[in-house]
Amino acid sequence: MLYLLLPLCITSLKVVTSPWAPLVNCTIGSNDFSQASGYYIDLFYKIISNLPSEYQDFDFECMEFDKMITSIQSNETDIAMGCISISEIGLQNSKFSTPTYDSGLVLVTMKNKLSLFWVIFQPFDYSMWIFILIIITMNSHLIWMAEQHEDGPVHINYVIGIIESLQHSLLSLFLIGDLKLRTVVGRTVQIAYWCLGVVIIVSYLSTITATLSINWLSSNIESYEDIKDKKIGTFSYYLNSLEVYSKYPVSYNWSYSEAEKMLEDLRDGVIDGAAMPYPIAVYFAKSDCDYLIAGQRFIIDYFSFVFSENIDNFVLQKITQLNIELYQINYHRKLENKFVLVSSTGACNYSANIPLSVEAIGGMWAALLCSSIFGLAGAIFYKKKLQNLEIDVVNSLKEKKKKNLLQAAEVDLVTKFEKKLRNSEQKFTQKIEDLREALGKNLELASLLRNSIYQSSGIGF
Structure with a gap:
């Protein structure tokens, strides 16, 4: 009999949340869960639907973030959900579920304005x-x-x-x-x-x-390694973590309006970048094409469900277990794609407009104009000089050619002279040889004649 009466002893769970797009969309003061939407609304509904029927009835309220934190601290609320970080200082005595979202911090920067002129x-x-x-x-x-x-x-x-x-x-x-x-x-x-x-x-x-x-995406900050000497805004309870990376962190209160102010300061140049939880950064970056997410998550953080100290342990354990099971079947990723990553406003366009305007090729015309001006100036100031240079070169070549012809004629004349000289020398040498031969014959004949005379006269040697 006690088993049958147990459901009658269980009071309805009180669940609260706070609006923060894209994770929670609701009207402050509203108690109608069916009118709320967002990542956490779908996730909680999926989990609560798998609890025993006696735990599926709950009271819902959408309230300000600070009021939600206070209600958990004072045990006026059983479960709080939304953009609640495990780093939240005010909830140190509360109970947390397993992480429901990897909300590590990323950097939001302004895109560089790139002109197509050049x-x-x-x-x-x-x-x-x-x-x-x-x-x-x-x-x-x-x-x-x-x-x-x-x-x-x-x-x-x-x-x-x-x-x-x-x-x-x-x-x-x-x-x-x-x-x-x-x-x-x-x-x-x-x-x-x-x-x-x-x-x-x-x-x-x-x-x-x-x-x-293709999209031109560039920024003066490409990752957390570039923020050492930059002024970087972040929410107050991430300030100590950010000081490890930046010498000049700027603190903002944790609220949607403060997040908007942080991005306004970024646009106005008051800060150089904004360190925000990933889903919040993506939401603002995809809705405004002037913002750019630089690098990956660089400060670890997680969002999760928060339970009051008086929560039924069965409910806490069951919600935690169901959260893990849904994570294992990629249900969280499906919700992220649906509410965080997909933009209803369409993709940003960073490419050049087609057909191209004069601006897109203005640099080419400027380059051609400069080239024409310098070319014309060179033609005016150096034309005469180049003409004189060419005339001098032509005259020099003519003189060189004439000199070469004279040298060639001289060489030819010398060659002919040497040839004739060699011929004359050969003839002269031949004459000498002939004379020597004739003289030798005459001497021999004279010797024979003398011997003959001596013999005939009886004179001997």
């Missing part, structure tokens, strides 16, 4: 542009050294030849070089330069395409 220069940083200029200059000198010739594709004069090679190298970057290279060295250098040019062009085009079509 979009043509954004794919590469300054070091890459300097590298490209160095490569063009090196290629120009290599082409000039390999191809310089009086009748070749590149002028033999350094200034004129380098100007021609630079023009060729700039065009060759787009595979449209205007010089017909003759040497093996020049062609080898050109092939290597073309291969590098293809890589540079493909990288540039793919990056600028991403710039115009």
Whole structure:
């Protein structure tokens, strides 16, 4: 009989919450649970529906956050739910369930305003542009050294030849070089330069395409490692934890209005960033495209159900057990996707508007204008000098050619003279030899004649 009377002895649970989108949406003072919505409303309803029937009846009230904390402390309420952190100082003597949400702190920052005016220069940083200029200059000198010739594709004069090679190298970057290279060295250098040019062009085009079509998300703060010397706002009971990372933490009271004030200060530049529990940060960031969540959770914290000291242990244990079971089947993740991560206002658009406006290519026009101005100035101030230089070079080449012709004629004349001299010397030598031979024969004949005379006269030697 006592078993049958037990349900009659159980009083209804009193459950309270406080509005804080997106986890709880309710009207302060309302007692209608069916009119409330949000992550915790669905989670609690799922848990309470699996309790024994005698525990499924409960009284509900939506109230201010501070009043909710006071009601738990004074045991006027059995269960409190919502954005209640296990770090809440005022609830040290209360009982907590297993965590219901991983509410670790993340940083909310302002997105950098990126102008598309200089979009043509954004794919590469300054070091890459300097590298490209160095490569063009090196290629120009290599082409000039390999191809310089009086009748070749590149002028033999350094200034004129380098100007021609630079023009060729700039065009060759787009595979449209205007010089017909003759040497093996020049062609080898050109092939290597073309291969590098293809890589540079493909990288540039793919990056600028991403710039115009994919979200540009950047901030001066990328993670908690960047906040050491920054002013970072946070709620009061996270202040001690934040001091480990930032020298200049700024404290705000725990309330929805204070969270809005924190973000207003962020927008106005009063603080450099805001350290907020993850679901609150996501809610504000997805509803305002000027905010950006930087990095991952860096301060550990959890939200959970809070029970009064007088709570029935069976209820506490059962709710804790059901919370764990629901977590194991990813029910919490489903609620997070439904209420926290999914935006009803649509995704933020950070890409360039299509078709592109004049602003998007303004940097290109500015670059072309500057190039035209410098080119025109160079043409005005250096045209005469370059013309005189070219005339001097032409005259120098003519003189050099004339000198070479004279030298060639002189060499030819000397060669002919030496040839004739050699021929004359050979003839003279032959004459001497002939004379010697004739003289030798005459001497021999004279000797025979003398001997004959002596013999005929009877004179002997």
